[in-house]
Amino acid sequence: MSRTPFIAGNWKMNLDHLQAIALVQKVAWALKDARHDASEVEVAVFPPFTDLRSVQTLISADKIPLGLGAQDVSPHESGAYTGDVSARFLAKLDAQYVIVGHSERRAGHGETDEVVSAKSVAAQAAGIVPVICVGETAEDLEEHGAAAIPAAQLRAAIADLPDGAEFVVAYEPVWAIGTGNAATPEQAQEVCRALRDVLREACGDDTADATRVLYGGSVSSQNVAAYMRQADVDGALVGGASIKADEFSRIVQFKKHVAV
Numbered sequence: 705m706s707r708t709p710f711i712a713g714n715w716k717m718n719l720d721h722l723q724a725i726a727l728v729q730k731v732a733w734a735l736k737d738a739r740h741d742a743s744e745v746e747v748a749v750f751p752p753f754t755d756l757r758s759v760q761t762l763i764s765a766d767k768i769p770l771g772l773g774a775q776d777v778s779p780h781e782s783g784a785y786t787g788d789v790s791a792r793f794l795a796k797l798d799a800q801y802v803i804v805g806h807s808e809r810r811a812g813h814g815e816t817d818e819v820v821s822a823k824s825v826a827a828q829a830a831g832i833v834p835v836i837c838v839g840e841t842a843e844d845l846e847e848h849g850a851a852a853i854p855a856a857q858l859r860a861a862i863a864d865l866p867d868g869a870e871f872v873v874a875y876e877p878v879w880a881i882g883t884g885n886a887a888t889p890e891q892a893q894e895v896c897r898a899l900r901d902v903l904r905e906a907c908g909d910d911t912a913d914a915t916r917v918l919y920g921g922s923v924s925s926q927n928v929a930a931y932m933r934q935a936d937v938d939g940a941l942v943g944g945a946s947i948k949a950d951e952f953s954r955i956v957q958f959k960k961h962v963a964v
């Protein structure tokens with residue numbers, strides 16, 4: 705089955721809303737120059753909450769072929785949850801995606817598998833596609849091998865999603881994030897394949913064949929093509945390189961460097 709490749713740019717806590725506008729304009733020019741066809745490669749950006757409105761306005765006014773996502777979402781619908789942002793609020797801003805379970809939130813904010821599952825459910829209920837991040841630390845890798853922890857995290861994150869729910873999986877080995885020490889394409893393929901097996905077992909063939917599994921961790925224009933050659937890697941979750949318009953645009957144009 706063919707899955708549309710997906711390049712997702714997670715800006716993390718970078719760029720205020722004015723800088724965000726400038727970056728999106730540059731990315732839009734680069735995509736136009738490259739005659740980017742969104743039906744061939746889907747691209748989305750994940751700005752901080754405070755930038756979402758500005759970025760959404762620009763994308764919609766200038767018909768920029770970019771999807772929009774948020775970096776986090778509340779597991780709750782509404783009420784006394786100071787600082788939380790609900791999935792419904794994000795949907796109102798045309799967010800199509802939301803990242804859940806990023807390792808920086810698991811580690812820095814104590815997010816458990818249960819919280820990640822609740823966030824996936826909240827997003828899905830509001831019509832937003834969760835981008836479920838999983839990945840092992842260097843210690844996990846040594847103790848359990850590469851796939852065991854990400855597979856367990858994925859099982860937990862999708863456990864309460866209804867049948868047929870759409871979601872994206874992002875395999876991000878923690879040791880590869882922001883380090884320049886990217887996983888090899890073969891390592892990425894091995895774990896992405898194992899994650900697809902989890903989907904096959906938990907949700908059946910249709911979901912396993914249709915769900916996009918991304919690799920993330922020090923992705924650049926130099927290595928993206930090698931990941932995209934792997935049978936079970938359907939795209940990339942890009943951090944640092946996504947806030948550099950030229951580099952992000954080169955990543956998006958990976959097809960120029962690889963026959964897929």
Ligand SMILES: O=C[C@H](O)COP(=O)(O)O
Nearest residue numbers: 714881882921922943944
């Ligand atoms: O969400 C993105 C990942 O954490 C990867 O970040 P990075 O490309 O800076 O390594």
